[in-house]
Amino acid sequence: MLRGEITTAIRGAVLQELAAVGYGRLSIEAVARRAGVSKTAIYRRWRSKLELVLEIVSGVAGQRLPLPDTGDLRGDLGMLFLIMTKALRHPVAVQIIPDLLAEAARNPRIAQTLEQALQANQREIGGQLIDRAIRRGELAPDLDVDLAVDLIVGPLYWRLAVSRTPLSVEDLPRLAAVVATALEVACQPAVRTEPDVHVSPITATIDPIRS
Amino acid sequence: MLRGEITTAIRGAVLQELAAVGYGRLSIEAVARRAGVSKTAIYRRWRSKLELVLEIVSGVAGQRLPLPDTGDLRGDLGMLFLIMTKALRHPVAVQIIPDLLAEAARNPRIAQTLEQALQANQREIGGQLIDRAIRRGELAPDLDVDLAVDLIVGPLYWRLAVSRTPLSVEDLPRLAAVVATALEVACQPAVRTEPDVHVSPITATIDPIRS
DNA sequence: ACACGTCGGGACGCAACCGTACCGTCGCTG
DNA sequence: CAGCGACGGTACGGTTGCGTCCCGACGTGT
Structure with missing residues (x-):
């Protein structure tokens, strides 16, 4: 039987090493060193570096966290942003995710795994959020x-993972309000560039709630 | 005197290699092989792999391209998106940029260079675009x-560089319109969650144009 | 208590890459 | 035309990581 404590140590070491040097430079030896474990212990559990990373990452990223229904679109968006911010504030996650996304562009198996784990999860959440808003x-x-x-995802991901400009939690509701408005307008192809509209698409979209 | 043709070959090889294996796995030998050049030729020109990449990348990314004034915010945004799309459609660029951005999170010198080249450029463009809109x-x-x-940047970057879902050029004006609306709303802190507003922030913001 | 099976650790051969030192060649100059 | 200087290419020692093999340790079942 495999010792669970060692497996756990390896998982942690992979994540740390992944954050420290990236997937490209990840070496089994470094993982073993960091975990205080022999290489054999790793090779006994995973066939290759790719499977090692895939299994661990999908295990971490695949956990689905429910998105509570706050009652309206802005609230749901704010909640989602809070969850995203919380996740992307972890220094390990914010380091690993862009790295793996970049690597996914060249490695189809990584792309597939991330698609199944992260994006499916996120698309489910996003879809959930959108479906609710449509139903409302x-x-x-x-x-x-x-x-x-x-x-929904672009601005916050850009800010937290790419630009990395400091972002306080108090800014999230504002971002949520802005994005919500943008979403409400997005489904009104008539808007366009004419400034002639007097009944704005926003009120036109909000009105049905009150009726 | 250094032979220019060899320097050019090295530059091209670095970009291709960077796209193929990323910064982490970039090796001088592979660059030399791809360029059909000896390692010495590279070491004679650059001190290390870091300086090699920094110099070449900042050379490519640093070229400032002007953003034509189309007359209104939506037009400017559409133009910017067109330029971004064009740039991020290059298979080499779309591979290198996320990779270097991920690497920048661990290497301060890369972060600094990208900041100076890409983001300064982009912030200048973005600032220009925003300034114009404010002045109008x-x-x-x-x-x-x-x-x-x-x-402005988040959604399109997410779509082109992360999600990589196909995006046709015809979708850009719509995205521009939506983002423009979001921007117009972003400066109206009174919006919030109350659906009681009858004079929508959109018309409130657009109105001054017609006056 | 003993024998067996399984696990972790260290060692090994192999390959890739780093950075450098040396050598032949080309072009410029006097 | 001859000499000099700089360039590019090859060769080398050292390091790192890969994947495997063998051995000692530990626990278990009888």
């Missing part, structure tokens, strides 16, 4: 979901 | 610039 009447049913996901 | 009266002068940049 906050968003149009024919909303472009891809565009909506980009609008 | 499309955006409020007290706009949160950081938030605005996140809203």
Whole structure:
């Protein structure tokens, strides 16, 4: 039987090593060194570096966390942003995720695993959030979901994982409000560039809630 | 005197190798092999792998391209998105940029160089775009610039470099319109969650244009 | 208590890469 | 035309990591 404590030590070491040097430079020896374990212990558990990383990462990223229903789109968005911020504030996660995403562009198996773990999870959450809003009447049913996901995830991911400019938690509701408004407008193709609209798409979308 | 043709070959090989294996696995020998050049030729020109990459990347990324003034915010955004899309469609660029951004999180010198090259350039463009809109009266002068940049760059970067879902050029104007609306709303802290507003922030922001 | 099976640790051969020292060649200059 | 200086290419020792093999230790079942 494999000793669980050693398996755990390896998992932790992989994540730390992944954050420290990235997938490209990840070496089994370094993992073993960091975990205080022999290489054999690793090779006995995983066939290769790729499977090692895939199994561990999908294990960590695959855990689905439920998105509580706050009652309205802005609240749901704020909640989602809070969860995302919490996750991407972990120095290990914020280091690993962009690295693996970059690596996924060249390694199909990594891409596939991330798709199944992270993005499926996130798309489920995003879809959930959007579906709720549609059911509430906050968003149009024919909303472009891809565009909506980009609008929801893009700005916060950019800020936290790419730009890395400090972002306080108090800013999240504002971001949520702005993104919510953008989403409400996104399903109104009539908006365009004409400033002639007097009944704005926002009120037009919000109105059904009150009726 | 150093032979320019060899220097050029090295530059190209570095970019290709960077796209193929990433910064972490980039090896001088592989670059020399790909360029059809000896290692000495490289070491004679650059002290280390870091300086090699920094110099070449900043050379490529540092070229400032002007953002034409289309007359209104939506047009400017569409133009910016077109430029971004064009840049991020290059298979080499879309591979290198996320990789270096991930690497920048652990290597301060890379972070600094990217900041100076890419982000300074981009912030200049973004700032230019925002300044113009403010001067036109499309955006409020007290706009949160950081938030605005996140809203502008985030969605498209996410779509092109992370999610990598196909995105046709025809979708860009729609994205531009949505982002523009979001920006217009972003400076109206009164919006919030109350659906009681009858005069929507959009028309409130657009109105000054017509006056 | 003993024998067996399994696990972890260290060692080994092999390959890739680093950075450098040396050597032949080319072009410029007087 | 001859000499000099700088360039590019090859060869080398050292390091690191890969994947495997063998051995000692430990626990278990009878």
